[in-house]
Amino acid sequence: MQPLPILSTAHLFPVLDQHLLTLLRALEPADWLKPTVAPKWCVHDVALHLLDGSLRTLSMLRDGHFGSSGPASPAPDDVVLYLNQLNADWVRAGQRLSPQLVAWLLEAIGPAYNSYMASLPLLEPAVFSVGWAGEEQSLNWFHVARDYTEKWHHQQQIRQAVGQEQPLLTPELYSPFLATCIRALPHHYRNVAAAPGTTLQFTVTGAGGGTWFLQRQATTWHLGTDYRGPVAATITLDGAVAWRLFTKSLPRTEAQRHITTTGKPQLTEPIFSLVTVMA
16 A cells, blocks of 8 residues: 655645636625524635635734634633634624725735745645644644645535536545545544454545545554555545535535445544634
8 A cells, every 4th residue: 555645735725716716806796694504604605714724824924913712721622613613703703894995905916925825845744733633733734735735625615505516526626625635534534443454435426536445553544556466345435525524514314315324333424524724
């Protein structure tokens, strides 16, 4: 089994921006009020959140200005509570901004954000770890890829709300999203007991999809590709909805219609709770 290579995603941020700005400029006033799969957020709110992500990155990581005391503790529950409050505060204040102004601000801040992300040395330690992958210290390439999944899936939430999902479901843009999210599997399966050598096959269908293998070693699970041996279980996920499963917007009853499995339930059941976002 081949280990996964590092991902290079910084060059795709300007591509995502162009897709987003083209979309937002074409929306009718009523489109900005349409609900999205993000709980309680309409299109306007998700666009505000995208703007906040860029501004917060530049303020904290480029300029060293964190602006608040942070979560009560490093515990995951406290981090999620802190992030949810930050997000809610920003969206509440952003109701004062017109859709036209939100789009203009996204266009104005995008080049500075994209330039900063591209400047990060890929193999140096990141300021923030990728918590949903179980890492206490991440390298910059993973931090940048994690931010790519954020930009990708929030734009896709807007696109789903207005019926224009396809432009991001291409190999160029969707494959890096999936290849990043799938790296949560070893951490997600950490409490699943299995004999060393037990191997699971994960397949995402469609454009941008692929096949990965999760193998139990002495004390941990390892993720890779190009495995040719026997597998104890298989999980096949419809690529059209995979992004929703990974981002907490595909209810279990709906997910069951888009996932097929073989093998023992204890080896396949965890896929239904796989999440690659913190808040």
